[in-house]
Amino acid sequence: MYQTTLYRVGKNELDQDDLQSLSKIEAYDRGILYGDGIFETILIKNRKLIFFDAHIRRLNMGLRRLNITFNIPIPRIKEFLLDDILDAGEKAGTLRLTITRGPNKGPLTFFKTDNPTIIVEVRPILETHPDEVVLITAAERRNERSLLASLKTINFLGNIAAKDEALSAKADEALLLNTVGEVAECASSNLFAVINNSLITPPLESGILPGITRNIVFSLASKLSLKEQSRKLLPNELKMASEIFITNSSQGITPVKEWDGQKFPGKEGPIVKQLIKAYDQEIEMESR
Incomplete structure (x- = not known):
């Protein structure tokens, strides 16, 4: 089943950065307005995220280059992604993790943001890829x-x-x-x-x-x-x-x-x- 889940980074009861569910993305999100964000597409097999650590390293490198703060611990990232895979009921497919700068509240610069928007899409394998x-x-x-x-x-x-x-x-x-x-x-x-x-x-x-x-x-x-x-x-x-x-x-x-x-x-x-x-x-x- 194709599934999309939305999150925003905010503070939990321990005043730590954590993920809060969103029901919608604002029309003035920087990702929509300017394509201001980073994404990773990760293979899913047997409900496992294949080469997850390598994807997260590249994701974090991109976020640093764009000055987007994303301080969620890696085990927590993996936890919520695996939860989304279970909710979608997919054993194999792909997961796209997109992180945007969030709501537009600054000039046309890489202004620092602490509450980016997170979009998680779990996609089933709908067709066989060509072998050449x-x-x-x-x-x-x-x-x-x-x-x-x-x-x-x-x-x-x-x-x-x-x-x-x-x-x-x-x-x-x-x-x-x-x-x-x-x-x-x-x-x-x-x-x-x-x-x-x-x-x-x-x-x-x-x-x-x-x-x-x-x-x-x-x-x-x-x-x-x-x-x-x-x-x-x-x-x-x-x-x-x-x-x-x-x-x-x-x-x-x-x-x-x-x-x-x-x-x-x-x-x-x-x-x-x-x-x-x-x-x-x-x-x-x-x-x-």
């Missing part, structure tokens, strides 16, 4: 110098424009280049390429989000004795790749079978096969 995808290069560009490039903010229109372009072209996902023409990431995923038997992915300074699954792939590559490197990647180099795949938290590792009309092995790629098997094992361990 088609990419196109989008006209939209990632600004590698922008604050938005490195944070998972709710200001998502650039990603939506790129995804819409891909779907209109009968593709599954859009590849974004940055302002200097380097490969950055996809509209809703990070990108990896196998070039000369090395696993290559663009670095953070190319304007990408520090993906949770991206970091897991680094760890798995090391365990599998695969050569891996985070470095600048040009489209002409990507054309020479023997395999391409994309990663995100909700879909894991997904092979690419075609990019801008060029064919790739997709799910038959030997390296991506190894990584998917190892990744699935990690998910199983996390969900026990």
